[in-house]
Every structure is written in structure tokens, then in C-alpha cells.
Amino acid sequence: MSMCSRKHCSTAIVPERLLTFHFRVTICIVSNSQPSYNEPYFKDYGILMLGRLLGGVSTSLLFSVFESWLIRAHADAELPKQCLAKSFSWAAFGNSVVAITAGLIANNIAHAGPMxxxxxxxxxxxxxxxxxxxxxxxxxxxxGARFLWEENYGDADTNGEQSNGKGRVKWYDGLRNAWTTTVRNRDIFLCGIISSLFEGSMYIFVFMWTPLLKSFLKAGDDDLPFGLIFATFMVCCMTGSSLFSILVEKFPVEKLAVVIFAVGAVAMAIVAMEINETMSFLGMNLFEITVGMYFPIMGTMKGGIVPEDKRAAIYNLYRIPLNFIVLFSLLTDLTPSISFTLNACMLGVATLAQSVLTKRRLETTGQMKDTNDSIPLLEPKGSEDVDAPPPV
Known part of the structure; x- marks a missing residue:
């Protein structure tokens, strides 16, 4: 449903309320995932599948609507262009801080008593x-979102399209238009391929790091402190987001992305070799640093490449190949070593694709002397909508 209408992926706010709006959107979207937490209590496959279905819907909203609204909010508030990269960097940093705290608390209360x-x-x-x-x-x-904050309805649809004769665009029109725009614009298409490959490798890593580290355990060893390990990963993510906020002042995000994807491929190759538990764990932490840099980099790039009126729908299209990658990994029952080798290959392809995208962006925007040149500012609220996709 988050794909369907432009007015659901854009908003209009004044500058002094931007931060409040940021928190409000975050809380509202996360609250949508609440029903999926009921399923672990029940030993029933049907309830398990229902919980995963609801969790999938909320995850799709979290990774598409939030970015869409945040980018539009920056444009409507007429903030400086470099603020978008900073916002994504702070979001990644804050997410890591919360995740570290949650991981440590979860590790303690999980061992408070038996199930x-x-x-x-x-x-x-x-x-x-x-x-x-x-x-x-x-x-x-x-x-808190329901009783403490005012509602935000976004922009009204002003382009006059009435696909069903009642002033409303049909639900599938947004998805169809997003698909047409994606396949016709090479930059948008490359951006989707890159994000799917990197995030696919990230999710495979999430599934496989536990069995790989467990394989190094010897008889009589204590169980792994999963919460502490997770918190360590999140510290690395926080480090990555902090590095991004420093490097983005000197280098364009497109060039940073090439280096980050290459480093991620090397990190996954180190893990795949299974030299020893120390080297594998260090490779995992190196990859998590690239993850911390990836989200602000990709969020900033998509903010300058994807057209505003189709943003949420295109972001959801990007998740389709990502899901196929993860399903392939799980259904084929790959070993951890093969899975991490696959990750290294996907990140290598992402590096090549990002190199092509960077070259195209350089040709389009000139020399990109600073990061601001690579982040076009959206038109503020009230400007005329352009439905045609950007020129290829």
C-alpha cells in the first residue's frame, strides 16, 4: 500500500518542526511492526506465518516510506542540500546507539530464566x-504518536490524474509507473541493482554469522554471548556512520560508495576463507563498518536520483530482487562458507555497477567538486510536478 500514491510519500512542514516530524515518522512506522511480535509465543505454524507477514509489511514501510518522507521534508523546508546527507548519517548513528543498548539488554533478560x-x-x-x-x-x-503529535497528511495530489474517474489513482498505477521509470532510466536502474546486491549480502550475513561462529566452538565451550556480539556489530555500524559524516565533507557520495563496496567485498572474502575465529570475527566487524556507511550513502544517492513523485513505489521495487536473493540463499541450504563467498561476489558486482553509476553521475553533474553538487535539491512545496522520468 505504501507504493500507491504520491501524496503518501511526500509531506510539507516548516523548518522549525522538521526534527519533531522526523521523530514522529520514525515512531509511527516502527509501531506498525507491533503485531509481528506476538508470534514467538505460540507453537503454531499458522500464527508464525501471520506474524512474519505482518513483519514483512512493516519492514517494507520502514525502509521506503521513512526515507521518502524525510527527503521530501528537507525539500519542503528548503534546507541546505548537504543537510540530507547529515540527516542520514545521524539517523544511522542513532540507530546504532539504540541497537547497542537493545542488544545488551536483550542478552541479559534472555538469560534471566528458562523458556x-x-x-x-x-x-x-x-x-x-x-x-x-x-x-x-x-x-x-x-x-506517544497518537496523543502527543498532530497528524501529517502530506500534499494533495495536484496533477489531475483520475484513473478510475473518481479522482483517485488506482492502487496498481503507482507501481506500474514506478516500474516504467526504473527500466527507462539507467541511473535509477543501477541504483536499484546496487542496493539489492548490498542489502541482500547484508541479510545473508544476518542469517549466517551465528552458524559460522558456532562452528568454531569446541566441546565443552560455553555458548556464544549473542547479545554482546550483536552490540559489537552495532558499535562498528556506529563507527561507519561517523566516518561517513567526516568523509562526506571531502568526497562525493558516489565515489565513497565505490570504495565502501570494495571494502565490503574484501571483508566477506576474509570471512568466507574461515582462517580462524579471530579473522572471521574481524572480517565481520569490517563488514559492519561498511554497513554503517552504506545507509547514509545510499539514502543520499537515492535522494538525488529517484524522482520524488514515484519515490516510495520505486523504493519498494528495489526490495523485490533483494527478497529473491535472500530466498535463494535460504532455500538452497548453502553452507556459511559458500554464503559468504556469494556475498563477496555480489559486493564485487555492486562495486562495478557503482563505478558505472559514478562515471555517469560525473558526466551529468560535471566534476562534482564537493558533495553538494551530487545532491540535487527537490522543488519545495507548491512547485510544479514533473511526471516524466529524468532523461537517460
């Missing part, structure tokens, strides 16, 4: 305790 059955179908305690705490946090977010 025990309440009935044959319902369980409690143990590894379910972090889900209890997450549910409470999400409820507070939902109530």
Missing part, C-alpha cells in the same frame, strides 16, 4: 523476554 510452556501452544520466558520488552516499547511509541 517454559504455559500450555501446549503458548510459551513464556527465556528468549521470549526480549520480545516482551519490545512489545512494551512499541506500545509506548504508538500511544
Amino acid at each position: 517454559t510452556p504455559v500450555t501446549d501452544l503458548i510459551y513464556k520466558g527465556g528468549y521470549l523476554n526480549p520480545f516482551d520488552l519490545a512489545l512494551v516499547a512499541l506500545l509506548f511509541c504508538g500511544f
Whole structure:
């Protein structure tokens, strides 16, 4: 549903309310994922699938609508162009801080007591305790957004399109127009390929780092402190976002992306070789640093490449090949070594694709003496909409 209408992916706010709006959108979208937390308590496959379905919907909203609204908010508030990169950098940094705290708390409360059955179908305690705490946090977010903040309805549709004769665009028109724009514009297409390859490797990493580290355990060794390891990864992500905020002042995001993807490919190759547990763990941490830099880099690049009126729909299209990559990895039952080798190959392809995209952007924007030249500013609220895709 987040793909369907331009007015759902743009908003108009005044500068002094931009920060409040940022927090409000974040809380509202995260609150949408609340129903998916109910499924771990039930030993029933149907409920499990329902929870995953709801979690998938909320994840799609989180990774598309939030960026769409944030980019539009910067344009409507007429903020300096470099503020967009800074906003994404601070968002990645804050996300890492929260994740570190959550990982440490989850690790402690997960071992507070064993998981025990309440009935044959319902369980409690143990590894379910972090889900209890997450549910409470999400409820507070939902109530806070509902009662403390004013509603934001976004822009009205002003282009006069009436696909069904009732003044409303049909739900599939947004997706169809987004597809047409993506395949006709090489920059948008390359951006989607790159994001799908990197994020696909990231999700495969999420699934596979645990079995790989477990494979190094010897008989009699204690179980791994998963919460502490996760917190370590998030520290690396925070480091990456901090590095981005420094480097973006000197280099265009397109050139930074080429280096980051290449470093990520090397990191995955180190993990895939399985030299020893230390080298594998160091390779994982190096990859997490690139993850921390990736999100502000890609958010900034997409902000300057993807057209505003189709942004949310195109962002959701980008997630389709990503899901196929993850499904392929899971359904083929690949070993950790092969999975990380696949990651290294995908990141290598992403590096080549980013090199092509960087060359095209250089030719389009000139020498890109600073980062601002590579981030075109959107037209503020009230400007005339342009439905045609950017020239190839």
C-alpha cells in the first residue's frame, strides 16, 4: 500500500518542526511492526506465518516510506542540500546507539530464566523476554504518536490524474509507473541493482554469522554471548556512520560508495576463507563498518536520483530482487562458507555497477567538486510536478 500514491510519500512542514516530524515518522512506522511480535509465543505454524507477514509489511514501510518522507521534508523546508546527507548519517548513528543498548539488554533478560510452556501452544520466558520488552516499547511509541503529535497528511495530489474517474489513482498505477521509470532510466536502474546486491549480502550475513561462529566452538565451550556480539556489530555500524559524516565533507557520495563496496567485498572474502575465529570475527566487524556507511550513502544517492513523485513505489521495487536473493540463499541450504563467498561476489558486482553509476553521475553533474553538487535539491512545496522520468 505504501507504493500507491504520491501524496503518501511526500509531506510539507516548516523548518522549525522538521526534527519533531522526523521523530514522529520514525515512531509511527516502527509501531506498525507491533503485531509481528506476538508470534514467538505460540507453537503454531499458522500464527508464525501471520506474524512474519505482518513483519514483512512493516519492514517494507520502514525502509521506503521513512526515507521518502524525510527527503521530501528537507525539500519542503528548503534546507541546505548537504543537510540530507547529515540527516542520514545521524539517523544511522542513532540507530546504532539504540541497537547497542537493545542488544545488551536483550542478552541479559534472555538469560534471566528458562523458556517454559504455559500450555501446549503458548510459551513464556527465556528468549521470549526480549520480545516482551519490545512489545512494551512499541506500545509506548504508538500511544506517544497518537496523543502527543498532530497528524501529517502530506500534499494533495495536484496533477489531475483520475484513473478510475473518481479522482483517485488506482492502487496498481503507482507501481506500474514506478516500474516504467526504473527500466527507462539507467541511473535509477543501477541504483536499484546496487542496493539489492548490498542489502541482500547484508541479510545473508544476518542469517549466517551465528552458524559460522558456532562452528568454531569446541566441546565443552560455553555458548556464544549473542547479545554482546550483536552490540559489537552495532558499535562498528556506529563507527561507519561517523566516518561517513567526516568523509562526506571531502568526497562525493558516489565515489565513497565505490570504495565502501570494495571494502565490503574484501571483508566477506576474509570471512568466507574461515582462517580462524579471530579473522572471521574481524572480517565481520569490517563488514559492519561498511554497513554503517552504506545507509547514509545510499539514502543520499537515492535522494538525488529517484524522482520524488514515484519515490516510495520505486523504493519498494528495489526490495523485490533483494527478497529473491535472500530466498535463494535460504532455500538452497548453502553452507556459511559458500554464503559468504556469494556475498563477496555480489559486493564485487555492486562495486562495478557503482563505478558505472559514478562515471555517469560525473558526466551529468560535471566534476562534482564537493558533495553538494551530487545532491540535487527537490522543488519545495507548491512547485510544479514533473511526471516524466529524468532523461537517460
